[in-house]
Amino acid sequence: MGMGRPREFDAEMALDQAMEVFWRHGYEGATIAQLTEAMGINPPSLYACFGNKEGLLKAALDRYTKLRGIWIDEVVAAPTAREVAERMLMGIADKQTDPANPPGCLLVQGGIACGTGSENVPFELAARRAQNEDQLRERFVRAKAEGDLKESADPAALARYVSAVSVGMGVMASSGADREALRQVADVAVQAVEAQSADKA
Amino acid sequence: MGMGRPREFDAEMALDQAMEVFWRHGYEGATIAQLTEAMGINPPSLYACFGNKEGLLKAALDRYTKLRGIWIDEVVAAPTAREVAERMLMGIADKQTDPANPPGCLLVQGGIACGTGSENVPFELAARRAQNEDQLRERFVRAKAEGDLKESADPAALARYVSAVSVGMGVMASSGADREALRQVADVAVQAVEAQSADKA
DNA sequence: CCAGATATGTAGTGTTCACTACAGATGTGG
DNA sequence: CCACATCTGTAGTGAACACTACATATCTGG
Numbered sequence: 001m002g003m004g005r006p007r008e009f010d011a012e013m014a015l016d017q018a019m020e021v022f023w024r025h026g027y028e029g030a031t032i033a034q035l036t037e038a039m040g041i042n043p044p045s046l047y048a049c050f051g052n053k054e055g056l057l058k059a060a061l062d063r064y065t066k067l068r069g070i071w072i073d074e075v076v077a078a079p080t081a082r083e084v085a086e087r088m089l090m091g092i093a094d095k096q097t098d099p100a101n102p103p104g105c106l107l108v109q110g111g112i113a114c115g116t117g118s119e120n121v122p123f124e125l126a127a128r129r130a131q132n133e134d135q136l137r138e139r140f141v142r143a144k145a146e147g148d149l150k151e152s153a154d155p156a157a158l159a160r161y162v163s164a165v166s167v168g169m170g171v172m173a174s175s176g177a178d179r180e181a182l183r184q185v186a187d188v189a190v191q192a193v194e195a196q197s198a199d200k201a
Numbered sequence: 202m203g204m205g206r207p208r209e210f211d212a213e214m215a216l217d218q219a220m221e222v223f224w225r226h227g228y229e230g231a232t233i234a235q236l237t238e239a240m241g242i243n244p245p246s247l248y249a250c251f252g253n254k255e256g257l258l259k260a261a262l263d264r265y266t267k268l269r270g271i272w273i274d275e276v277v278a279a280p281t282a283r284e285v286a287e288r289m290l291m292g293i294a295d296k297q298t299d300p301a302n303p304p305g306c307l308l309v310q311g312g313i314a315c316g317t318g319s320e321n322v323p324f325e326l327a328a329r330r331a332q333n334e335d336q337l338r339e340r341f342v343r344a345k346a347e348g349d350l351k352e353s354a355d356p357a358a359l360a361r362y363v364s365a366v367s368v369g370m371g372v373m374a375s376s377g378a379d380r381e382a383l384r385q386v387a388d389v390a391v392q393a394v395e396a397q398s399a400d401k402a
Numbered sequence: 403c404c405a406g407a408t409a410t411g412t413a414g415t416g417t418t419c420a421c422t423a424c425a426g427a428t429g430t431g432g
Numbered sequence: 433c434c435a436c437a438t439c440t441g442t443a444g445t446g447a448a449c450a451c452t453a454c455a456t457a458t459c460t461g462g
Contacts, residue, residue, distance in 0.1 A: 002460035004408025028229045029316025032450055042411055043451070049409095053450065104313075112372055113310040115230025126376030157385035160378075164369030164386050171313055171368045172361070175327030184358035185365050192393035205438025206428040233420055243441055244421070250439095254420065 011049060012063070014039040019060040023102040027057055027111040027121045057110065058124065064106050065128045072135050081143035085162055085193040088136070089186035092166050096173035097182060104174030108167055133163040153196040165189045212250060213264070215240040220261040224303040228258055228312040228322045258311065259325065265307050266329045273336050282344035286363055286394040289337070290387035293367050297374035298383060305375030309368055334364040354397040366390045 017038040021030045032053060036043055050056040075091065078084045096104055107129050111121045140155035149155070169182050218239040222231045233254060237244055251257040276292065279285045297305055308330050312322045341356035350356070370383050 002405075002407050002458095002462095004406085004460080005410075005458040007409065008458095024314065025316050026229075026312075026314030028227075029314055029319070031316065031448080033448090034317075044412095044453095045410065047451070108372065109314040111227075112305075112313055112375060113225065113227030113230055115226050115232065116235075118230070122376060129376075154385065154389075157389055160373070160382060161366075161386045161389040164373055165362075165366060165390075166369070167372045168365030168367070168369030171309065171372070172365055174313060175323060175330075177361075181361060184355060185362045188355075188358055188362040188393050188397070189366075189390075190393075191396040192389050192391075195392040195396055196389070204430050205436080206430095206440075208439065209428095232418085234418095245423095245442095246440065248421070 007045075007049070009039070009041050009045065014041060014049075015056075015060050015063050018056055019064055019106060020102060022057055022060055023104075023106045023109050026109055027053075028114055028118060054118070054121065057121065061106070061110070061124065061128055065131065068132065069135070072132055076135060076139040080148050080197065081140055081158070082190065082194050082197050084136070084139055084143070085158075086186070086190045088162055089165060089169070089189055090183060092169055093179060093182035093186050096170055097177075097179040102174075103176075105167070105170035108170045109174055129163065129167065132166075133159050136162055147198055149196055150198050158193060158196060161192065162189075208246075208250070210240070210242050210246065215242060215250075216257075216261055216264050219257055220265055220307060221303060223258055223261055224305075224307045224310050227310055228254075229315055229319060255319070255322065258322065262307070262311070262325065262329055266332065269333065270336070273333055277336060277340040281349050281398065282341055282359070283391065283395050283398050285337070285340055285344070286359075287387070287391045289363055290366060290370070290390055291384060293370055294380060294383035294387050297371050298378075298380040303375075304377075306368070306371035309371045310375055330364065330368065333367075334360050337363055348399055350397055351399050359394060359397060362393065363390075 017040070018035050021035050021038050024030075025034070032043055032046070035053075035056065036046055039046065046056065050059055071091070072088070075087045076084055078087050092105075095101075102109065107125050110125050111118070112125075114121045137156050137159035140149065140153075140158045143149045144151075144153055144155055149158075165185070169177075169185055172185070173182060218241070219236050222236050222239050225231075226235070233244055233247070236254075236257065237247055240247065247257065251260055272292070273289070276288045277285055279288050293306075296302070303310065308326050311326050312319070313326075315322045338357050338360035341350060341354075341359045344350045345352075345354055345356055350359075366386070370378075370386055373386070374383060
């Protein structure tokens, strides 16, 4: 039995283009026509490869969070909780204002609220954000065990806090905040983590 | 010349219902059918009163920000920058998880990214968020002048920071975070403002 | 070179969307 | 009571949407 005609486009490169469209217009705001044009393919190819619009979004999110997860692994390799927060938030400030990408964060821009029929898109994004938060929380748990964070510190609350600031910065970036403005936010935000850190000996 | 047949519905009550629909589904996710049903009117009444869908959104935003502005006036009446931040963020935690309203904040849920033809909706929301940030910044300017904030403190950066945390909490609330989780975030966030406060004598 | 399998491009499908034409209802001023 | 103005409900309008039927093209295995 033959294996059929081979695909004529590169799925990952097409995903990168789709990602950008979702990033810029959100899930509902992105149309199949825009997506197929950006991906350089026709609708039947899209549906054969990704099932439907939501399947394409999930594939794009997988790609996005995979790259992001690798970066966060580097972030949490920082020696202290304070430096983890600083690397994280300063990195976010830079990434979210990188002219190579649309401003903000796909996990926010993708869709915070959706209409009937797309209700689980916001949940899908929230689940991916929660993954990042988990990575941070585990790192802060370790920091507390190492005596790097105060005994009174709550690693889960700290992780939620850093995650919330990241999201807020993303929204600001998408509405025009420049890199310097975001760095100032990050700079202030880090001080809350510093306040939870054990005093230097 | 006669004045014509009088309107049979209350515009403000109808706006409250429309606000809730936009809040829950976002601008693009909200349909005219949902809006008119919630408002208890038919499409021609909506268009006669508000012009079009975007006009209705703006009217709903006006109503939302008016109430919110009054609340922020109370918040910035707190005696110190630290207490302003605490009242603000704790109040946000409570408001965004108030079961009387959809979770989160209309100025975020309304639409962070939109499709072609609605590009200025995100700008409209961003402008309203900026108003709140301005109120905070002015308060922090005063706090610095009063010696309540350190000489090294940047009131604009602090206001942006509190605003960013508020937005981040709103996104978390809309994706299911409960009140206690948001209060923990607020609690950590306030400590950054405290770190910018002048030492107590 | 043929049969089976999968991809592609053209050209649609039905549905849903924001919005409105129109006729009738209900008010005001003369 | 009449001319006029504005609102209301019914019933649509054209456009845009996500998605697909179908014929054709390009591969593999025999």
